[in-house]
Amino acid sequence: MGGGSLEVAEALDDRVGEHWVSLPLGALPVEALMQDGGDAKHRIDALLAENLPSTFSQSTFFAVGGGWRAFAKAQMHAAKAPVQVVHGYRIATKEARAFAKTILRLPPNKLADLTGVPRRRARTLPAAALVLDRVLRHLAPEHVIFSALGLREGWLYSQLPHEERYLDPLIEGAQLVGLPWSRVPNFAHALVPWTAGLFPDEGTADTRLRVALCALSDLGWRDHADVRAEESFRRVLQFPFIGIEHVERAFLAVALNARYAGRFDAPWLSPAIGLLSGKARSRAEILGRAILLAYRLSGGMPAVLAGSRLVIGSKRLRLEVGRLVRVPDSEAVSERLSLLATAAGLRHFEITELAE
Numbered sequence: 527m528g529g530g531s532l533e534v535a536e537a538l539d540d541r542v543g544e545h546w547v548s549l550p551l552g553a554l555p556v557e558a559l560m561q562d563g564g565d566a567k568h569r570i571d572a573l574l575a576e577n578l579p580s581t582f583s584q585s586t587f588f589a590v591g592g593g594w595r596a597f598a599k600a601q602m603h604a605a606k607a608p609v610q611v612v613h614g615y616r617i618a619t620k621e622a623r624a625f626a627k628t629i630l631r632l633p634p635n636k637l638a639d640l641t642g643v644p645r646r647r648a649r650t651l652p653a654a655a656l657v658l659d660r661v662l663r664h665l666a667p668e669h670v671i672f673s674a675l676g677l678r679e680g681w682l683y684s685q686l687p688h689e690e691r692y693l694d695p696l697i698e699g700a701q702l703v704g705l706p707w708s709r710v711p712n713f714a715h716a717l718v719p720w721t722a723g724l725f726p727d728e729g730t731a732d733t734r735l736r737v738a739l740c741a742l743s744d745l746g747w748r749d750h751a752d753v754r755a756e757e758s759f760r761r762v763l764q765f766p767f768i769g770i771e772h773v774e775r776a777f778l779a780v781a782l783n784a785r786y787a788g789r790f791d792a793p794w795l796s797p798a799i800g801l802l803s804g805k806a807r808s809r810a811e812i813l814g815r816a817i818l819l820a821y822r823l824s825g826g827m828p829a830v831l832a833g834s835r836l837v838i839g840s841k842r843l844r845l846e847v848g849r850l851v852r853v854p855d856s857e858a859v860s861e862r863l864s865l866l867a868t869a870a871g872l873r874h875f876e877i878t879e880l881a882e
Contacts, residue, residue: 527591527657528552528677529650534578534661537588540683540691547577551657553593553650560653570657574664587619587667590676592647593654598672599642600651601625607772608797609763610642613674614771619662622670626659675768695769700738703765708744709826716828717743721816724838725809735774736813739781743817746786755788763798776801777810784814787865808869812838815866819845822862835880836866842874843867 527533532551536543551570559566589598598612604625607615629637630652638648647654662670683691705711717740725732746758763779770778776798783795790799790811802810816836823845824830833848843866845859859877867875 527589527593527654529554532657532661534582536582536584545579545581549573549577553653556653556657557650560656566656567660570660571664574660578661578664580665583665583667585668587662587665587670588673589658589670590673591654592676593650594658594672595674596643596647596651597626597629597654597658600629600640603641604628606797608801609772609775611674611764611766611772611775612672613766613768614775615672616669616771618669619667623659623662626655629655630659671771674766694734696738696767696774697734697741699767699769700741704742704745707748709747710744710828712828713821713824713826713831714740714743716831717817717820720820720831720834720836721813724812724816724836732809735777735781739778739785739813740817742778742782743785743821745782755783755786755792756794758786759783759788759794773801773806777806780807781810781814781817784811784869785817786814787818808871811869812866815862815869819859819862819866822858833880838870838872841872842876843870843872844875845877846880847877848880 530550530552532549533546534549535546551573556566556570559569595612598615601607601617601622602610602612602615605617605621609615632640632652634649637643637651638645640648640651643651658670701714705714708714718737721736721740722728728736742762745761746754749757759779759782762782763775767775780795780799780802783792784790788795790807799807819836820831823834835846837844837846843863845863860875863875863877867873
């Protein structure tokens with residue numbers, strides 16, 4: 527939704543499908559409809575019924591445009607969303623429509639005071655809310671996902687070479703941010719195969735989060751040791767990554783907290799940690815503790831890490847090291863092994879020689 531028109535298009539993977547419509551339902555014409563004394567709602571409904579085919583109905587509606595970003599910011603604050611980031615924010619359609627009706631009941635002076643809404647958007651926010659409400663009523667998706675990006679970014683994306691368009695935006699972003707910040711950039715690449723065997727049931731969505739976390743794993747080394755866990759958690763939770771929703775943000779942030787030996791009852795984890803299921807929390811803790819161990823075990827040297835292997839058994843955690851690998855600072859390594867074993871629900875751990 528822009529200032530002059532509303533564009534509704536079918537999204538197929540990373541591209542716009544052949545079916546799309548353009549309607550004169552931008553913020554400015556709808557604002558005029560609302561002010562001229564007519565029944566704006568019924569006039570919008572009539573335009574949608576005539577021009578927006580039911581074949582557009584899908585389970586997900588992606589809301590793009592400055593007016594809808596402002597709507598999302600206001601709704602996130604009102605709902606006390608655990609993560610206050612517009613991009614990838616998902617809410618149920620009924621929640622979006624309920625908040626749209628709340629916006630439409632507010633007087634102008636209250637609209638200007640809404641937290642997170644730029645003053646230049648406050649005047650046209652009711653128009654954005656009304657159009658969103660009527661479109662959602664017409665298409666009846668299950669939920670809405672808001673985008674912080676718009677047409678400019680879409681046009682730029684379309685200019686990329688074909689192979690670049692199919693790179694994972696989360697992994698590319700994590701590497702762009704994390705690797706230059708790392709003490710040993712290549713270590714993140716060594717972490718990927720080293721952590722690959724931690725979860726036998728790992729799916730594609732889990733793998734991309736693990737790879738992204740490996741890239742971000744040395745993000746906090748310049749911070750004081752007392753604040754690394756908290757600062758890294760907050761940084762990743764709010765960073766403007768794309769290709770990621772709020773639950774995935776929470777997973778990465780919680781795992782990075784564990785990587786820096788952060789406690790799981792730390793006050794800064796709430797309320798974002800509440801987005802994760804029990805299984806996801808466990809995976810985040812295991813992954814973070816494993817990376818914490820990897821840095822201590824290897825001293826940040828990829829070759830040393832390649833000469834070792836972690837095995838999470840049914841009764842004990844085992845660290846296997848090759849003959850040429852000397853385990854440094856055994857007390858500190860044992861402490862981190864203990865943290866990892868606890869995260870995995872195990873009471874015992876051991877260090878053995880890797881079978882040739």
